[in-house]
Amino acid sequence: MAIRTTAAALLVAALPLAATAQSLPDPGYLCCNMRTSGNWISDINYASSGTRVIPAGTPVTPTGFGRYRVHVTIEGTPQDIGNDYSRELDMGVFARRYVVPDNPAAAIAKMPRKVRQAIQSARVMPGMTREQVLMAVGYPITSENPNLNARVWRYWLSRTQEFQVVFDARNRVGEVIADPQTRALAVMN
Structure with missing residues (x-):
């Protein structure tokens, strides 16, 4: 009985992770100007020394989720978009905020x-x-x-x-x- 209870508890604990993993967006574009400090993009988007701006519309390929982060590849470089201050959001929703299907650069150009x-x-x-x-x-x-x-x-x-x-x-x-x-x-x- 203890083994079944433990297995059931593990299955229930894994469900939120599975639901989040299934909600990884398709490759798309960065929604907005975001600052990176090398391989980390925080949702607070501080303009601190040593950061550079990755422009809105830059192609982005999501590769997975980590603990409060979305793993992506931008310009051939692995990056993490960190959910440091928006943890009320489901990680799939968070990822879709930053990785959008339509290129914002096209709208910006107009x-x-x-x-x-x-x-x-x-x-x-x-x-x-x-x-x-x-x-x-x-x-x-x-x-x-x-x-x-x-x-x-x-x-x-x-x-x-x-x-x-x-x-x-x-x-x-x-x-x-x-x-x-x-x-x-x-x-x-």
């Missing part, structure tokens, strides 16, 4: 020049749509932004540099709240 420049420089600007903000600076972390329909999205450039994107009634950026130093790095005027 945007006004100033918006394209903001996205390419990983900055936000007044008048951007929610989708354009996501392409420029990634998803806001769910631990602080559980509702993507909220009026304010809270972002971090570093542990001490916060900026808040405030959307107006038309769901466009009405203002960005930040200290002057952070504003200079995160906002295009």
Whole structure:
């Protein structure tokens, strides 16, 4: 009886992993500008020293899941997209946020020049749509932004540099709240 109970417990414990593993997205494109520190891309997307931006629309091939991470290959290099601050999300849902089937670069190419420049420089600007903000600076972390329909999205450039994107009634950026130093790095005027 103990052996059956243990086997049943192991099967039940493995079910969430199996469901997550089955939800690995197909090869696609990076949803948004994300910063890597070599082989690690954190969902908080800090702009710290030694990181480089991988542009929205870069081809991505998911290869598996690890503990709170999606293993991918980008530009021939293994990377992990770390779910450091959005752990409320199922890993399949998390993976699909970052690996999208349609190339954002095609949409970006059709945007006004100033918006394209903001996205390419990983900055936000007044008048951007929610989708354009996501392409420029990634998803806001769910631990602080559980509702993507909220009026304010809270972002971090570093542990001490916060900026808040405030959307107006038309769901466009009405203002960005930040200290002057952070504003200079995160906002295009």
